[in-house]
Amino acid sequence: MIEVTSAVIDAEKLKRALCNAGAGGFCSFEGWVRNENDGRSVKRLEYEAYEPLVLAEGKKVLAEAQQKFPYLEARCVHRTGLLEIGDMAVWVAVWVGVASAHRDEAFKACRYIIDELKVRLPIWKKEHYSDGDSGWVNCERCAAHGQH
Amino acid sequence: MSGPVKTITVRYFAMFREHAGLGEETLSLNVATAKDVFEQTRLRHGSKEPNGHCKVAINDEMADWSSSVNDGDTVLLFPPVAGG
Numbered sequence: 001m002i003e004v005t006s007a008v009i010d011a012e013k014l015k016r017a018l019c020n021a022g023a024g025g026f027c028s029f030e031g032w033v034r035n036e037n038d039g040r041s042v043k044r045l046e047y048e049a050y051e052p053l054v055l056a057e058g059k060k061v062l063a064e065a066q067q068k069f070p071y072l073e074a075r076c077v078h079r080t081g082l083l084e085i086g087d088m089a090v091w092v093a094v095w096v097g098v099a100s101a102h103r104d105e106a107f108k109a110c111r112y113i114i115d116e117l118k119v120r121l122p123i124w125k126k127e128h129y130s131d132g133d134s135g136w137v138n139c140e141r142c143a144a145h146g147q148h
Numbered sequence: 149m150s151g152p153v154k155t156i157t158v159r160y161f162a163m164f165r166e167h168a169g170l171g172e173e174t175l176s177l178n179v180a181t182a183k184d185v186f187e188q189t190r191l192r193h194g195s196k197e198p199n200g201h202c203k204v205a206i207n208d209e210m211a212d213w214s215s216s217v218n219d220g221d222t223v224l225l226f227p228p229v230a231g232g
Binding site: 048050052053093094114117126136139 | 162163201203205224227228231232
């Protein structure tokens with residue numbers, strides 16, 4: 001199951017929802033908001049997602065992970081909207097959790113899901129810097145290359 | 149490029165929306181593929197983004213740059229993604 005939300009991600013609640021009597025292992029990954037990127041001080045992050053295709057493509061990613069590393073339960077939640085750096089209440093930008101019979105599948109499926117999510121799902125991140133400037137991650141550098 | 153002019157709705161996201169100054173527009177374009185739509189709208193809005201880093205969807209299905217576009221299609225132009 002994959003979802004996009006503008007609400008605070010409650011990791012404990014998400015984990016409890018994956019409880020499965022057949023699971024011998026659980027692995028999660030949390031993507032946190034960081035206060036710097038490429039040497040620039042970041043004040044807040046802004047996430048934008050195109051939900052219909054995040055859900056459709058995310059469902060495919062979870063199915064692929066299931067195929068490669070059979071798991072019992074998996075869930076992925078991604079934030080949208082503004083996330084202030086340093087606010088513990090909104091620390092988590094993305095959460096991936098996998099429960100499986102044995103740890104190997106949980107580790108591998110979790111890694112597969114977050115790696116694919118980052119390169120395939122239509123989600124964009126804008127950094128707002130301490131100096132007042134802002135920029136879309138992965139976009140500004142590509143745009144600069146395009147000028148040459 | 150030849151063929152009939154098609155009515156295409158183009159949707160812009162994130163940086164593309166900011167460059168275009170709008171989220172969506174319906175255009176009459178002489179286009180065959182998704183890449184043609186990208187190139188023509190890029191010229192229209194002066195974007196420098198090369199398409200290699202971008203993704204495209206047609207009518208809410210992920211597509212390839214070589215995918216055909218038909219009259220009445222909605223083409224979604226996605227700048228480089230950065231989830232997580």
